[in-house]
Amino acid sequence: MSTPNGPQDPYQPSGENPYGQQPPVYGQQPPVYGQQPGYPAAPPPGYGYGTPQGAPPPNYLVWSIITILLCTIPGIVAIVFSTQVNSKWGTGDAAGAYDASKKAKTWALVGTILGAVFIVAWIASGIFASTYNLGR
Amino acid sequence: MEPSRPLRSARGRALLGPLGMAVVTAAAAVVVATVDPNEPGHYPTCPSLLVTGLFCPGCGTLRAAHALLNGDLAGALQMNVLAVLAIPVVLASWVAWLRRAATGRPRSWLAPWWVPAGTLALLVAFAVARNIPALAPWLAP
Numbered sequence: 001m002s003t004p005n006g007p008q009d010p011y012q013p014s015g016e017n018p019y020g021q022q023p024p025v026y027g028q029q030p031p032v033y034g035q036q037p038g039y040p041a042a043p044p045p046g047y048g049y050g051t052p053q054g055a056p057p058p059n060y061l062v063w064s065i066i067t068i069l070l071c072t073i074p075g076i077v078a079i080v081f082s083t084q085v086n087s088k089w090g091t092g093d094a095a096g097a098y099d100a101s102k103k104a105k106t107w108a109l110v111g112t113i114l115g116a117v118f119i120v121a122w123i124a125s126g127i128f129a130s131t132y133n134l135g136r
Numbered sequence: 137m138e139p140s141r142p143l144r145s146a147r148g149r150a151l152l153g154p155l156g157m158a159v160v161t162a163a164a165a166v167v168v169a170t171v172d173p174n175e176p177g178h179y180p181t182c183p184s185l186l187v188t189g190l191f192c193p194g195c196g197t198l199r200a201a202h203a204l205l206n207g208d209l210a211g212a213l214q215m216n217v218l219a220v221l222a223i224p225v226v227l228a229s230w231v232a233w234l235r236r237a238a239t240g241r242p243r244s245w246l247a248p249w250w251v252p253a254g255t256l257a258l259l260v261a262f263a264v265a266r267n268i269p270a271l272a273p274w275l276a277p
Binding site for chain 1: 179180182183192193194197219222225226229242243244245246247248249251252253255256259260
């Protein structure tokens, strides 16, 4: 993306080189990439979908939904953070979106581990019940 | 934005996620298709149902999966409508995951905030509604 009124166009075709000491030896180097890659420092609010540049973070929504099938509560917390990922990304808050993404992942993982514990306990109790019935 | 080409081994490792998930899901599907959850004693009762006595949004998913894998769509819908409706979404999400892993390209799009928020609202509404006796014939497992 090029800024319409950039600081100074280094390729201005003026005869006088403003940086007189430096002949354009590094001509291959595009000067636009000198800035921080990624997000603009302060995106204007109300700019429509002021989505930041770059790859959006995962919101782990589907994982959270599957977690709900295993054990409800951490999955719901994960979906709340999934919502934050999308809303913060949509308003240009890339750092906040990545932070919410990390939290969503953590809660989905907690739900998955709890679900796995449930399933193991489930199977163990099933085996226990069947052996108990056999013993009677 | 041009992604840096990952190494072949890194690409292979990225594919382990979606492909491994497919193998595990297929194995689980074989078990659920053959071992009938409607027969008591095949699977123990869900601890969440056992403790609270309430149907959570996931209740009936095992029976719905069993019905669907045996070609009974109506029976599956009766057990858990939302779980059946979620299947295409989950499949599409898995395909997107596979494509990202195969191409090494990061995701480029995120749904608006109301998609996850609406999902959460739908799940909570479903959890409440299926425990209302008047709605139980349609929504309870």
